Amino acid sequence: MSAETDPRPTIEVDLSINGRSRRLTIEPRETVAEVLRGRLALTGTKVSCDAQVCGTCTVLLDNRPVSACSVLAADAEGQALETIEGLADPESGDLSPLQQAFIDHAAFQCGFCTPGFLMAATALLREEPDPSRERVMEALEGNICRCTGYVPIVDAVLSAARRSAP
């Protein structure tokens, strides 16, 4: 193994995570998921396939969904990074309408995929506050759940959209 002999370049990055600025010294090879979970103990972001296929590690970069497992943390610099920990109101702790809708619709069982679904759906509702069922399904097609089936999840997103629609 060359772990000892490998040069380990580091880089200083300024990240904005859930509205809070963080200056970190990291290795360029570290992914967003590795920094969130390993350095910042923000373990709400789950990693499953580790190949940007399953959607479990979905976080937002400037309102767009990305796979935290496959984006370099250094590449998040200059953009607003949001994770599941940022969805609830930081003052009151109140859940976001979407989080509440997931509870109301029993849209999860084991819950492992849920942060990813919530972030993907949050991105959709910011871009399209009143999506059709078809659009919700399209926006979530890259997120995989192995427990509940998808109907309650789609129902939850549609109900949150209606609840927050003007």
Added chain:
Amino acid sequence: MIRPFELHRPTTIAEASGLLMTLPESALYRGGTELLQVMKLGLARFAHLIDLKRIPALHGITTDEAGSIRIAAGTVHHEIERSTAVRAAWPALAELERHVANPRVRSIGSIGGNLCFAEPHSDPAALLLAADARLELEGAAGRRTIAVDDFILGPLESDVAPGELLTAIVLPAPAAGMTLAYRRLALAERPTASVACRLTVLHGVVVEVRLAVGAIGVRPVLATVASAALTGVPVTDLEEAIRVASPLVGQACEVVDEPGASAEYRRHLAGVLAGRAVRAATELMA
């Protein structure tokens, strides 16, 4: 974990090209959606990664007076999907971009990275081949323009010279009577077979056809024999011509087996999808 590497962030094309020439074991990336996967798997190892995101010239979509559309190579799929210029001129490209991989890949993956990586299942490559798009490259030796057919050499192999960058994709303005359609069948994220069709109809007659078939072989290819079978046909007789042309589409290249889809099945799919693409292009004529 990815093996350690050093990160470089040039702000001009010339600077990126210079870094690529001077740094050993270096690679360019934009979103990293392809490159970081192969690095994770240990299939490729680079000591230096050159980030192209901070180069303004590699970003954005412009239309010139003649109506041709220039997409800077670093433009991400999501942005192309939403572009009003793309939607107006070549709606099939916007529609295609809406289904590339998944929403997360579309957020950060670029059209240029997709082409340079030359993954045989690439959706954009097949469509751009049918559309006769031109690719602009720039490097130490200057600039050059190349056709998609000449750029994609084989699986994961594109014609990029040392120190050279793909800078833009240029789609010509649609000529009179010209439409473009893309149809694919995807059993997973990547298509099992795909066909793009550029069709030109004047006075009720098909005067030109460019069928490109993707995913089923090691690189997208033009289905010239099938295209010829559709050319010169009155639109009213197109169904009969499609019946003749469909079986020829899968003959355009060596077709490979892959898990879940035999070569024979994929060859058949190519013919079916070609028919759908031709019909869809015809319907856009209205």
